[in-house]
Amino acid sequence: MDKKILTDIWVYLAASPLLWLTVTLIVYLAGLWLFRRSGGRAWFNPVALAMTLLAAILLLTGTPYTTYFQGAQFIHFLLGPATVALAVPLYLHWDRVRQLLLPIVIGLLVGSLTAIVSAIGLAGLLGGSPRTLLSLVPKSVTTPVAMGIAEKIGGIPSLTAVIVILTGVVGAVAAPALLEALRIRDDAVKGFAIGVAAHGIGTARALQISSLAGAFAGLAIGLNALLTVLLAPLIVRLLHLTP
């Protein structure tokens, strides 16, 4: 084939949503395949694999992120209905949730505060700039909400999105082993702790532990989003953080 034709096809496809939407799905399926081939080993996290591969492809082809996102936004958009769908596991496990109301409320308060304060504390000690600290505040909250919080308190929303996702990957990779080491046996507690710290990506992992763990992780996503929306501006004001 003529080189000109190939270039023309590339120029056409690279700008259309179809290409990057399809590539994202294929790369995700490849990541999932690798994860399963590895026997579900936590280090082969499908999100981390797919992110790395896609970032490499975009950098190698010189494709700007905005072009990529025009295609990938159709996947990103589904975060909304997926959040609504979290009501389903919650409904199915409501009896257990009701029994554990007090541990949930106390665990949420302590966990949410710990997530915010430990993130900005550690990053502050290690020389993080003010805008980075502000972008870290909502790091344990689900992406769309976290970006909204970052914008409101003076962080960088797109940086927050990346931080949130990497936080989720860390939680998905390390939390099950950590909970095992701490001898936490209750799937409800496991799921809730993973959901508070590592939102949706952690929840994807918690759903693999059990449906009960997934339900509690989903509950934690919603509750932690609500609480962090209220806590973040207060903590930022108390610590005199400004961009």
Add this chain to the structure above:
Amino acid sequence: MIGAMAVLLGLQLIGEVAVQISGLPIPGPVVGMVLLFIALRWRESLPEALRTTAETLLSHLSLLFIPAGVGIIQHGARLADEWLALLAAMVLSTLITVAVTALVMQWVIRRQRGARWDG
């Protein structure tokens, strides 16, 4: 499937509108989740189509984060300058949060059980 998607999107839409009108700092989809939960409790049953659609969406929840995660390529300079602070905050803080949340919950559960046995 389509009906279930319409329910999920419809509730998200109502949630977004409610947030816009009330000015509450709550995300629209979270309001939608609360509404769906209330509706299911009120109906006292879960339609099969809704259950399968929700399970399909949630079993691939991690896929939905990939597009935003790829945004990492826009932040190369900041990541290079502040990688240590960011890495510490993401790794250590996340592990601390998981541990603290789980231990506190377990402690409260044990105290509750203890109280029930005593009283």
